[in-house]
């Protein structure tokens with residue numbers, strides 16, 4: 801995955817699709833993401849309009865709030881891309897093992 805360090809005036813996002821065939825040959829190609837917010841829309845159960853940061857994938861309720869994020873947190877573009885990955889159901893708890901009463 802490649803991400804730019806700066807949001808461009810005419811910024812576009814590309815999606816990399818990779819397939820491996822039966823001979824272990826990897827085919828990949830990029831496709832243009834026309835509506836990034838539309839691609840990310842179903843990430844939550846909340847179906848109100850959302851505006852996603854293309855770098856950290858945080859979402860905001862208004863375009864103005866997203867612009868505020870870009871203006872006030874330029875370090876967002878200096879970081880590597882990230883995504884929160886939560887533990888699977890059944891493994892989503894912590895328990896103390898080394899304790900004495």
Ligand SMILES: [Zn+2]
Nearest residue numbers: 853855856876
């Ligand atoms: Zn961000």
